[in-house]
Amino acid sequence: xxxxxxxLGLILSVFGLVYALPIACSLATGDGLWPMxxxxxxxxxxxxxxxxxxxxxxxxxxxARDGFMLMTFGWILIAVFATLPLLLAIPGxxxxxxxxxxxxxxxxxxxxVLTGLGSLAPSLNFWRCSLIWVGGLAVIVxxxxxxxxLGIGGMQLYNADAPGPVKDQKLEPRITExxxxxxxxxVLLTVAGIAGLRVSGMNWFDAICTAFSAVxxxxxxxxxxxxxxxxxxxxxxxxxxxxxxASMNFTRxxxxxxxxxxxxxxxxPEFKAMAVVLSVSVLGIAVLLAxxxxxxxxxxxxRYAAFNVVSMATTTGWVTVRDGFSxxxxxxxxxxxxxxxxxxxxxTTGGGIKMFRTLVLTRQSGRELKQLVHxxxxxxxxxxxxxxxERIADAVLAFIFLYFMAVALLLFAMLxxxxxxSPAFRVIVACINNTAYGLPGRAAWSLxxxxxxxxxxxxxAMLLGRLEIFSVIVLFTRTYxxx
Numbered sequence: 001x002x003x004x005x006x007x008l009g010l011i012l013s014v015f016g017l018v019y020a021l022p023i024a025c026s027l028a029t030g031d032g033l034w035p036m037x038x039x040x041x042x043x044x045x046x047x048x049x050x051x052x053x054x055x056x057x058x059x060x061x062x063x064a065r066d067g068f069m070l071m072t073f074g075w076i077l078i079a080v081f082a083t084l085p086l087l088l089a090i091p092g093x094x095x096x097x098x099x100x101x102x103x104x105x106x107x108x109x110x111x112x113v114l115t116g117l118g119s120l121a122p123s124l125n126f127w128r129c130s131l132i133w134v135g136g137l138a139v140i141v142x143x144x145x146x147x148x149x150l151g152i153g154g155m156q157l158y159n160a161d162a163p164g165p166v167k168d169q170k171l172e173p174r175i176t177e178x179x180x181x182x183x184x185x186x187v188l189l190t191v192a193g194i195a196g197l198r199v200s201g202m203n204w205f206d207a208i209c210t211a212f213s214a215v216x217x218x219x220x221x222x223x224x225x226x227x228x229x230x231x232x233x234x235x236x237x238x239x240x241x242x243x244x245x246a247s248m249n250f251t252r253x254x255x256x257x258x259x260x261x262x263x264x265x266x267x268x269p270e271f272k273a274m275a276v277v278l279s280v281s282v283l284g285i286a287v288l289l290a291x292x293x294x295x296x297x298x299x300x301x302x303r304y305a306a307f308n309v310v311s312m313a314t315t316t317g318w319v320t321v322r323d324g325f326s327x328x329x330x331x332x333x334x335x336x337x338x339x340x341x342x343x344x345x346x347x348t349t350g351g352g353i354k355m356f357r358t359l360v361l362t363r364q365s366g367r368e369l370k371q372l373v374h375x376x377x378x379x380x381x382x383x384x385x386x387x388x389x390e391r392i393a394d395a396v397l398a399f400i401f402l403y404f405m406a407v408a409l410l411l412f413a414m415l416x417x418x419x420x421x422s423p424a425f426r427v428i429v430a431c432i433n434n435t436a437y438g439l440p441g442r443a444a445w446s447l448x449x450x451x452x453x454x455x456x457x458x459x460x461a462m463l464l465g466r467l468e469i470f471s472v473i474v475l476f477t478r479t480y481x482x483x
Contacts, residue, residue, distance in 0.1 A: 012048030105131030110219020136216025219317030219436025317436025351434030
C-alpha cells in the first residue's frame with residue numbers, strides 16, 4: 001500500500017501542473033482569479049510531493065495487480081483536490097456538489113449541478129473544461145495501456161493491438177508507451193477542433209472550451225443552453241465530426257497517422273457497426289420527428305436528429321434543444337440513452353458497455369441459436385475475422401452482469417431517496433454510461449435539482465462506469481487483499 005502511495009503522490013504532483021491552464025486563462029481574460037488558482041496549484045503540488053517523499057523508500061515496480069488500486073484512488077484523489085477552486089470561488093457551494101462537478105469532468109460525463117454557467121468567471125469555466133480534457137486523455141491512456149493488461153471485461157484481446165513494448169506485463173512501460181501513442185493524436189484533434197469552431201463563428205474562448213469537451217466526449221459547456229446557445233449549423237457539423245472521431249479507437253487513429261493510410265478504419269469491426277447503428281438511428285428519429293411535426297420540414301428534423309443522436313450516442317451529452325426533449329416522442333430520448341451504452345469503441349473516452357462487448361454478445365447469441373439447431377456444429381465467435389477465446393467471452397458476460405446489477409442497485413438506492421422511477425432510471429443509466437443527461441423538465445444535462453444523497457449516488461455511478469466497474473469492486477473482495 002505504501003508503494004502505491006508513492007505513485008499517488010507523483011500523480012497528484014503532476015496534476016498540480018494542470019493549474020497552469022486556468023492561470024493562463026485568468027491572466028488573459030483579467031478575471032482576477034489567477035492568485036487563487038496559483039495557491040491551489042501550490043497546495044496540490046506540495047501535498048503530492050510530500051506524500052511521494054514520505055513513501056519514497058517504499059517505491060517498487062508496479063505490477064498489473066496494482067493497477068486496480070492506482071486507478072480507483074488516483075481518480076478519487078484528483079477529483080477531491082480539483083474541488084479547491086470551485087469551493088473557494090463559488091459562494092455557498094458544498095463539497096458534495098463540487099466533488100460531483102469535478103468527478104463529472106474527470107470521468108468525461110459532463111452533467112453539472114451548477115447554474116448560471118454564462119455568469120461564471122471565464123477561468124472557472126475553463127477549469128471545468130480543462131478537467132474534462134485532461135480526464136479524457138487519462139481515460140484513453142488507461143484504456144490502451146492498463147485495462148488490456150488487467151483483462152477487465154475481456155479487454156485483454158486488445159493486447160495484440162497495443163503498439164511497441166506496451167505488450168509488456170509491467171504497468172509502468174505500458175502507461176508510458178500508451179501515453180506516447182495517444183497524446184499526439186489527441187492534441188491534433190483538439191487543435192483541429194479549435195480551428196474548425198473558430199472558423200464556424202465561435203470566439204476563441206468558447207472554441208477552446210468546446211473543443212476540449214468534444215475531443216474528450218464530455219458535455220461541459222460555457223452556457224446554460226448547451227450547444228443550442230450558438231444556433232449554428234456549421235458548429236453542429238464541426239462538433240459531429242469531432243465526436244465521431246473521438247468515439248473511434250485511438251489505436252486506429254495512431255496507426256493511420258503513422259502509416260498515412262485509412263486502412264485501419266476499413267478493417268475496424270467496431271467502426272463499421274457504429275456507422276450502421278448511428279445511420280439507422282439518425283434517419284429513423286428524423287422520420288419520427290417529421291411525422292410528428294416537431295419541426296417545419298424534414299431537413300430541419302434531420303439536422304436536429306443528427307446532432308443530438310450523435311451527441312448522446314457518443315456519450316457527449318450536448319443538446320441543441322432547450323426543453324430537454326420534452327416535445328420529442330418519448331421513444332427518441334430513451335433510444336439515444338440506450339445508444340450511449342453500446343456505440344463507443346474501446347480505446348476511447350466513451351462510456352457504457354462499448355461496441356466490442358456488444359459485438360461479442362451478438363455473435364455469441366447467434367452461435368447459441370445455431371447450435372440449438374445443429375448441436376454438433378463448431379462455430380467459434382469471431383470479431384473482425386479474429387476468433388474470440390472462451391475466456392474473453394466469459395469475461396464479457398461477467399462484465400455485462402455486473403453492469404446491469406450495478407444499474408439495478410444504484411437505481412434502487414435512488415428510489416429510496418424519494419425520486420420517481422423515470423428520472424432515477426435516466427440519471428443512473430446516464431451516469432454509469434458517463435454521458436450528460438439531466439432531470440426531465442430542466443436543462444437536458446443539469447442535475448441541479450438533486451439532493452445530497454442523490455448526488456453522492458450519481459458520483460459513485462460515474463466512477464464505477466469510468467473504471468469499468470471491476471476496477472472498483474475488486475478492491476472490496478477478500479481475494480485482492482490476500483497475499
